[in-house]
Amino acid sequence: MAICFAVRAALTTDTLPFLSHFMLPGEASSSAPNAVQQQREAGPYNQPLPVEAYPYTDTEVIGGDSVSAIQRRLLEKYPSPSAAIIERTRLEAQDLFEVKVQIIQKMAQWDPTGDWMGRGARALDNPRTASGEESFDRLSNIWKDLQETGPLSDVFSTLQNKVLKKR
Known part of the structure; x- marks a missing residue:
């Protein structure tokens, strides 16, 4: 060399x-x-590319969930995670949270009787996974379906049945 x-x-x-x-x-x-x-x-x-700041803090709660809570659930499977794993799960949690917020806000707009801003993120959980989180791809498909089909979507009805109604 x-x-x-x-x-x-x-x-x-x-x-x-x-x-x-x-x-x-x-x-x-x-x-x-x-x-x-x-x-x-x-x-x-x-010239460096402009970097847009992440719009949410790690502790900001929307729909009953936050980036830090998602990250904590993602880290549960690692007994002593490295710094790289912690950073990777933080970025993954940010991605998941951002898509969840988009879905929750759209559902709150279309279904004002549901407690979307309080507990809407629970409707997006997946109990069949170790962390309880739905995959980013699945959440993206839900968001895409809601954008394309709107309140007539099967996804809309499914989510509507999962969220608690306001009392």
Whole structure:
């Protein structure tokens, strides 16, 4: 490996200028003019993509559920999870929570008699899984069906029967 680095260092634009055409951006030798380096750094292709903040806090409760509660349920199967597993389950919990909130808000709009904002997330549980959580794919399909079919959807009726009515 050291040989590869030595050969690469020897074959820079200092010794063989024609090689600069075959190098990746940022690989040019340190003797390249500062204007060229600055142009590469400031170009539109080097701009970072905008990052949109996650719209919910981990402890925000909507429909009787929160990101931290979902994450806790996902982590139950790991006796001593690593930092990577904890982070992965946090991201998974955020995804699940976001789709659940979309479904709950739509159901609350269409079925005002149901306790969607209080306990609506329980209608989206899956007791057949170890964590009690429905998969992201299944929740996405529920959301898609509600968007396409609306209150006439079979999913709408199923969820409506699962949620408690307000008293």
